[in-house]
Amino acid sequence: MRRSVPTSVPRWCAAIGALLVATSLAGRAQTIPSWLDSYREAAGRLIGAALANDFAWQRLAELTDTFGPRLSGTRNLEDAIAWIAGEMRADGLEDVRTEPVMVPHWVRGEETLEIVSPGPRSLALLGLGGSLGTPPGGITAEPLVVSSFDDLDARAAEVSGRIVVYNVPYQGYGTTVQYRTGGASRAARHGAVAALVRSIGPMGLRTPHTGGMRYDADQPEIPAAAISAEDAAMLQRMQDRGTRVTLRLSMEAHFEPDAPSSNLMAEIPGRDVPEEIVVIGCHIDSWDPAMGASDDAGGCIVTWEALRLMKQLGLQPRRTVRVVLWTNEENGLRGATAYRDAHADELDRTVMMLESDSGVFEPAGFGFTGSAEARRIVTDIATLLDVIGANRIGPQGGGADIGPSVEAANIPALSLEVGGDYFLIHHSPADTVDRIDPADVARNAAAIAVMTYVIADMPERLPKTE
Amino acid sequence: MRRSVPTSVPRWCAAIGALLVATSLAGRAQTIPSWLDSYREAAGRLIGAALANDFAWQRLAELTDTFGPRLSGTRNLEDAIAWIAGEMRADGLEDVRTEPVMVPHWVRGEETLEIVSPGPRSLALLGLGGSLGTPPGGITAEPLVVSSFDDLDARAAEVSGRIVVYNVPYQGYGTTVQYRTGGASRAARHGAVAALVRSIGPMGLRTPHTGGMRYDADQPEIPAAAISAEDAAMLQRMQDRGTRVTLRLSMEAHFEPDAPSSNLMAEIPGRDVPEEIVVIGCHIDSWDPAMGASDDAGGCIVTWEALRLMKQLGLQPRRTVRVVLWTNEENGLRGATAYRDAHADELDRTVMMLESDSGVFEPAGFGFTGSAEARRIVTDIATLLDVIGANRIGPQGGGADIGPSVEAANIPALSLEVGGDYFLIHHSPADTVDRIDPADVARNAAAIAVMTYVIADMPERLPKTE
Numbered sequence: 001m002r003r004s005v006p007t008s009v010p011r012w013c014a015a016i017g018a019l020l021v022a023t024s025l026a027g028r029a030q031t032i033p034s035w036l037d038s039y040r041e042a043a044g045r046l047i048g049a050a051l052a053n054d055f056a057w058q059r060l061a062e063l064t065d066t067f068g069p070r071l072s073g074t075r076n077l078e079d080a081i082a083w084i085a086g087e088m089r090a091d092g093l094e095d096v097r098t099e100p101v102m103v104p105h106w107v108r109g110e111e112t113l114e115i116v117s118p119g120p121r122s123l124a125l126l127g128l129g130g131s132l133g134t135p136p137g138g139i140t141a142e143p144l145v146v147s148s149f150d151d152l153d154a155r156a157a158e159v160s161g162r163i164v165v166y167n168v169p170y171q172g173y174g175t176t177v178q179y180r181t182g183g184a185s186r187a188a189r190h191g192a193v194a195a196l197v198r199s200i201g202p203m204g205l206r207t208p209h210t211g212g213m214r215y216d217a218d219q220p221e222i223p224a225a226a227i228s229a230e231d232a233a234m235l236q237r238m239q240d241r242g243t244r245v246t247l248r249l250s251m252e253a254h255f256e257p258d259a260p261s262s263n264l265m266a267e268i269p270g271r272d273v274p275e276e277i278v279v280i281g282c283h284i285d286s287w288d289p290a291m292g293a294s295d296d297a298g299g300c301i302v303t304w305e306a307l308r309l310m311k312q313l314g315l316q317p318r319r320t321v322r323v324v325l326w327t328n329e330e331n332g333l334r335g336a337t338a339y340r341d342a343h344a345d346e347l348d349r350t351v352m353m354l355e356s357d358s359g360v361f362e363p364a365g366f367g368f369t370g371s372a373e374a375r376r377i378v379t380d381i382a383t384l385l386d387v388i389g390a391n392r393i394g395p396q397g398g399g400a401d402i403g404p405s406v407e408a409a410n411i412p413a414l415s416l417e418v419g420g421d422y423f424l425i426h427h428s429p430a431d432t433v434d435r436i437d438p439a440d441v442a443r444n445a446a447a448i449a450v451m452t453y454v455i456a457d458m459p460e461r462l463p464k465t466e
Numbered sequence: 467m468r469r470s471v472p473t474s475v476p477r478w479c480a481a482i483g484a485l486l487v488a489t490s491l492a493g494r495a496q497t498i499p500s501w502l503d504s505y506r507e508a509a510g511r512l513i514g515a516a517l518a519n520d521f522a523w524q525r526l527a528e529l530t531d532t533f534g535p536r537l538s539g540t541r542n543l544e545d546a547i548a549w550i551a552g553e554m555r556a557d558g559l560e561d562v563r564t565e566p567v568m569v570p571h572w573v574r575g576e577e578t579l580e581i582v583s584p585g586p587r588s589l590a591l592l593g594l595g596g597s598l599g600t601p602p603g604g605i606t607a608e609p610l611v612v613s614s615f616d617d618l619d620a621r622a623a624e625v626s627g628r629i630v631v632y633n634v635p636y637q638g639y640g641t642t643v644q645y646r647t648g649g650a651s652r653a654a655r656h657g658a659v660a661a662l663v664r665s666i667g668p669m670g671l672r673t674p675h676t677g678g679m680r681y682d683a684d685q686p687e688i689p690a691a692a693i694s695a696e697d698a699a700m701l702q703r704m705q706d707r708g709t710r711v712t713l714r715l716s717m718e719a720h721f722e723p724d725a726p727s728s729n730l731m732a733e734i735p736g737r738d739v740p741e742e743i744v745v746i747g748c749h750i751d752s753w754d755p756a757m758g759a760s761d762d763a764g765g766c767i768v769t770w771e772a773l774r775l776m777k778q779l780g781l782q783p784r785r786t787v788r789v790v791l792w793t794n795e796e797n798g799l800r801g802a803t804a805y806r807d808a809h810a811d812e813l814d815r816t817v818m819m820l821e822s823d824s825g826v827f828e829p830a831g832f833g834f835t836g837s838a839e840a841r842r843i844v845t846d847i848a849t850l851l852d853v854i855g856a857n858r859i860g861p862q863g864g865g866a867d868i869g870p871s872v873e874a875a876n877i878p879a880l881s882l883e884v885g886g887d888y889f890l891i892h893h894s895p896a897d898t899v900d901r902i903d904p905a906d907v908a909r910n911a912a913a914i915a916v917m918t919y920v921i922a923d924m925p926e927r928l929p930k931t932e
Contacts, residue, residue, distance in 0.1 A: 065703055079585060120541075124895060205673050206898060238531050243532065433700075
């Protein structure tokens with residue numbers, strides 16, 4: 001059953017929304033720079049159309065409900081890409097196309113962690129993406145709980161033959177994620193047989209969070225997995241109490257041969273300078289424990305929706321606007337590098353790149369990396385978004401998928417910034433559409449639509465990054 | 467490593483606590499009825515000793531860390547009972563003994579739920595206790611999502627051969643639990659092949675909650691399991707959207723022969739009328755997905771601790787105080803009925819029974835069921851607990867384990883009442899000690915100790931229920 005397309009039914013509704021927003025924007029005229037006068041009406045219409053209904057959230061729900069997790073190498077991912085391409089064509093977007101990318105095909109398989117003694121019991125576990133598995137029958141060993149890499153090094157003499165458990169409280173993703181990405185090899189250096197890491201996120205409900213990890217070339221490769229904060233704290237208490245614990249870790253994780261996938265893109269061609277391109281997007285792959293609704297189907301929906309809104313309203317900007325759904329962000333970045341290479345001749349003509357990959361919660365605005373002059377322009381444009389609370393321009397923009405292209409050609413880079421509890425559900429089974437508010441989807445789509453439309457349409461090209 | 471026993475180290479600390487509390491109680495003298503004058507000092511000492519350290523929480527952590535889940539029929543349960551008995555003896559409690567109870571031995575086994583199409587993926591699942599399993603290879607069928615028993619009956623013609631999914635939003639445990647306990651047989655009446663129930667609890671993090679279920683004798687027995695609120699909502703959306711869904715449910719659940727277990731008890735014998743008994747307790751068994759820290763190891767710790775505090779302070783009341791850790795509350799109540807039968811000759815001499823089985827969160831007071839006169843007395847005693855916020859006497863007291871005895875002999879019944887998010891973690895993998903505050907354990911233990919001590923010691927026996 002295809003959802004009713006909102007170009008027909010809620011047009012009167014969208015018109016009213018646009019009117020209300022335009023009125024609101026008019027009332028704030030003193031704060032909006034005069035060079036944006038000509039964009040007030042378009043901004044009002046885009047915002048009004050976005051807020052008129054929950055079409056974008058419903059599409060997000062249908063995408064995540066129908067295709068579920070979209071790990072690189074799975075049929076779910078490829079089916080999702082094919083379905084989105086069909087929907088994009090139905091939306092009237094142009095040049096809808098896929099570009100092939102070979103992606104790693106890591107398979108989780110069955111995995112269990114038990115406390116063999118004292119008292120047999122299972123612990124919640126999520127193997128880390130990229131880990132190898134255990135031998136059949138698992139690895140049975142005593143844990144050694146450490147609180148940091150320094151603590152590990154200080155206890156180096158005790159590590160051999162043990163399963164190292166990193167019980168590092170969450171202090172922000174950027175700070176703590178090093179234990180997930182590099183913990184296995186650091187432990188292997190001292191003779192550990194496996195590594196378990198307290199999940200990188202705030203305390204949940206015994207919720208493990210997966211994510212990528214890497215092996216150092218000069219260390220033995222040992223299996224690595226995430227456990228919940230609660231179980232890490234328990235193993236810590238047992239160690240502190242002097243309880244002798246035996247764990248059995250069993251993981252079937254392995255790589256299969258690289259699999260075909262693709263980046264997906266669609267456009268609204270520029271009416272005046274189509275060779276100059278504004279690129280906005282997200283990653284369509286996800287980790288496998290959940291639906292990847294916030295990471296990153298929501299980002300795909302709001303960037304795609306920005307183009308759909310322009311198309312619906314007949315807003316064709318001066319330059320080309322392209323939405324790209326990159327593949328394999330989570331465990332390879334192959335889509336990001338393939339895009340950079342396939343579009344090498346375009347990067348100098350790429351005016352701006354924007355990524356949404358921090359969830360779609362209460363809108364805050366955008367992060368921006370670029371020249372001071374470009375920042376002034378982007379900050380001016382954001383005044384049009386004051387009405388939906390998305391007017392803040394943060395100190396840094398970018399994203400994993402746009403990173404290679406942005407770096408290759410000094411392209412101004414934006415990232416969607418939102419509030420919310422992204423890291424509570426990130427990479428965990430709880431990353432479902434239920435935690436995303438339809439109104440937030442609409443507001444973020446509107447914010448991206450307005451920002452993108454103005455950058456793509458304004459007379460002067462947004463200055464390049466110095 | 468045995469924890470340091472707090473009778474020695476923090477005695478000075480406890481003395482200061484007692485002094486502070488006694489001062490506080492003295493300051494509230496106008497609100498405490500004069501017949502309780504002689505109990506102010508003892509109450510202050512009990513509260514002071516309880517609050518002096520985190521001994522009780524540490525014991526709770528050691529119990530749940532060491533023995534983990536304690537489902538009837540498991541070695542974990544019996545090992546936990548044996549360990550507690552040893553600790554009780556070390557505490558100096560008297561007549562520490564077990565009384566044999568044969569308990570059901572339900573085994574969960576492996577269990578999985580998959581959406582076979584569209585897009586293969588696993589859903590979080592917890593089979594319901596008492597359910598039978600599926601045939602090997604599982605049951606593959608289309609779901610039928612219903613919102614209530616009325617909705618089920620209205621769609622009776624569609625049920626045959628389907629897996630009925632009860633997507634009933636949580637409206638309080640007492641209201642919604644009927645779908646877990648009776649949903650399978652109601653669905654089987656119309657020809658369903660299995661039943662899935664949205665977990666009975668508020669929205670978590672894709673958290674399934676298990677619990678008991680029963681088969682009606684006159685309906686076919688079909689497997690029954692709980693899914694998360696998120697997955698129930700997803701199946702609802704897919705049905706509303708017209709998506710054809712196929713599920714595969716696989717469960718190895720089965721019963722093994724009844725297994726030996728026991729009720730555990732310990733006493734402080736009455737110094738004057740030892741034949742009159744005040745009974746306080748909890749259940750020591752738990753469901754298997756987690757540690758049963760709130761359900762109900764915490765209840766065991768705070769009732770046990772009440773006796774330990776009296777013993778530590780040399781407070782021997784007029785009547786006997788007994789703590790009972792009942793077995794098999796969760797899936798059989800065999801401990802509760804065995805206790806009633808084994809102690810039939812004592813029930814008329816049982817002055818009061820108290821159960822703690824709603825978690826150990828912020829103290830509120832007690833529920834009470836009994837005569838108006840007894841309620842006035844209990845309400846008076848609770849004024850001694852104002853200082854720790856446990857002075858409310860609610861309209862109803864009791865508990866599953868004390869129920870059979872209370873009913874058999876019209877025994878006044880109390881239940882510990884607390885705040886907190888009990889049903890967020892109840893019967894789920896998140897029922898761990900991490901969500902329990904050491905200060906709350908101490909305050910609830912103090913509340914039980916004071917209430918129990920006064921009832922056991924006051925000159926007149928607490929009046930029986932009419």
